[in-house]
Amino acid sequence: MVQVAVMGHGVVGSGVVEVIMNHRDGIMKRSDAELNVKYILDIREFPDSPYADKFTKNFDDILNDDEVKVVAEVMGGVHPAYDFTKACLLAGKSVVTSNKELVATKGAELLQIAKDNNVNYLFEASVGGGIPIIRPISLCLAANEVIEVAGILNGTTNFILAKMIKDSMSFEDALKMAQQLGYAERNPAADVEGHDACRKICILASLCYGKHIYPEFVHTQGITKMTLADVAYAASWGGVVKLIGQVKKLDDGKLDITVEPMLIEKSSQLAGVDDVFNGILVRGDSTGDVVFYGKGAGKLPTASAVVADIIDCVKHLKERKFVFWEDGDGSLVKPYEKTEYPIYIRAEAEDKKAAAEKAAELFPDMKVIVRADAGENEFAFVTGSMKVADQEKTIAALEAAGVTVQSKIRIAADL
């Protein structure tokens, strides 16, 4: 019988206990090992819980109990989750987590401590909720060089964009709806500003390329400026706008890593990922494109991924999994202004005809796109691939000619 502790009894934490208790027979059968939740750590009181006798407010109860071999950290946030995780690993306990913020900011250090203490630090639930993605990348794709990973990694923003695309709802109304449905938090910044997606692409990039990519190395832009005009132009171009977290290995060995809204073609496997779903494309040199799709969040999907990691630890108590990356200093990352890609631009000008001519002169590969109900002074176009620094210079030149650029959105030509 392996004793497990669950730190945190919020949405995911209560789900972890529920999944273990509901699936004990199946888990026992499959894992050849019995497991039991011995402690649940939370500072709150849960007197009505059927597991009331397991609750503790004292982390030392877990730390000092040698019977506890596996700890699930589902508290979220960096402190005290970081300190607790570190202490558990140092004490020879394996830790599994859904805490993407912690993995994205402290992963390399915690993985090294796990290695030094011959225990595991697993985090399948930190990306894609219930979608298996960490393990498929690290195991199944072991025989591939990963050329690119691109994903819809945040369900909340995808829900908002889907409402804008399908129901012509404004960003503000769609956000309100997401909050009413419980998909978005009262302070939605971590989602709508792209920080959540950034943490996830950092974890995937670190896993694929072996060095920690910290969030501060990554150009991150959310969806707060997205308008229905842009959504309509995307449709007329033949695609949709999605918030994409992407990392691509460039020919010079550097990584083009970013989180930003992108225009993707209708035929892309990511274009059909709607509502709160996530979709992650992994492009390997041998395997080609593989796409993983499912619920990226939610109590039971996320909890079941945490429990799968617990089972894996219980099965391999004396053996380390090979999930690992070294610390990184950002030198792998191509500076954002040096990356290049095509863009979509929407602009306004008093003299639309003259402005469009100026745009055609400044952006030689540009193609005008149109939409129904466009404003009188509005025009839009897409360009060929350009360095970000050149995009900015050229846009400045366009604006100097009396044009107001209202949107610039990256085009993901290869998704």
Added chain:
Amino acid sequence: MVQVAVMGHGVVGSGVVEVIMNHRDGIMKRSDAELNVKYILDIREFPDSPYADKFTKNFDDILNDDEVKVVAEVMGGVHPAYDFTKACLLAGKSVVTSNKELVATKGAELLQIAKDNNVNYLFEASVGGGIPIIRPISLCLAANEVIEVAGILNGTTNFILAKMIKDSMSFEDALKMAQQLGYAERNPAADVEGHDACRKICILASLCYGKHIYPEFVHTQGITKMTLADVAYAASWGGVVKLIGQVKKLDDGKLDITVEPMLIEKSSQLAGVDDVFNGILVRGDSTGDVVFYGKGAGKLPTASAVVADIIDCVKHLKERKFVFWEDGDGSLVKPYEKTEYPIYIRAEAEDKKAAAEKAAELFPDMKVIVRADAGENEFAFVTGSMKVADQEKTIAALEAAGVTVQSKIRIAADL
């Protein structure tokens, strides 16, 4: 240094050697173990191969070499692959394979032998080519009851159907094109009659439900009777026709398992799986729907999955993976005539109006659907859910009233 043997130097086998040799550095880095291909078994001569010195025609060279710890069986077919695999496992060598026919017909026996000899028998490449699916199901979804698996498991038939749907090509022309492109074999029966998809759903069902489901337990129907008329009606109904391999756990604990063309709604994640791609939906009680998409066949994708299994064996030389199922006698499978589902019917009658009235009387929940360019005497409708036995009786009654039923296709209402 772990020595590996590759049995078979066809498309997949040569890919396995290529992937290992191209990725040696990355594999070494990731797996903390060096591996080397010591033998390649084939009865043919490959004098120009850069690995000519590794070839042998004598299986005993591999069997009797204690240095060889892992063997990749990529010969295909049941004999002699079965005998060779068995001998290797009995000799304490782990075996990995892409051979779905062997796993589907002899899996339980070979898994038992592997267990008894404390070695591994892994077959990630047997389903979905380069798509990770066996490992995600067995590991990541360990904390789920799998309610249903449904997939587009055969790229050749999916290519043919996509050509029919998108380019209004006839079945015969699309098959010819698939043959010209090398997607279909000269004798295409295993693909177009559904046998290949059947082997794959058998493997997935055995894995999910713990008992071997043999192909002979599974109702299997191919796509040879598919017509452009049916494709057009499917579109007017709001969906597409796909060849689906499906296993569903019913309330009575039995499995509804089948391979047959099905009408699926446009909004289904499987509807967008085109060309030679595969897509597999796994529905778990905790995780909800998870979909895996990618190239289901091809030299490098399949080879990379084989190599991933080799790496896994090398990493865990002294430890067994928990991929296992017992033998099965078919008692888990619901007899096909007792399963129930809605159907689409296309029929012809001299007096179309009277026939439609008769159909409405016999199938009380039916809804007529129409298409452009329908034949003068043609009509079509969809029904509510009915037992297969009742479908057959009711169709017989309709035919007794002078109606000729030309197509009956299952509707997958839940995909």
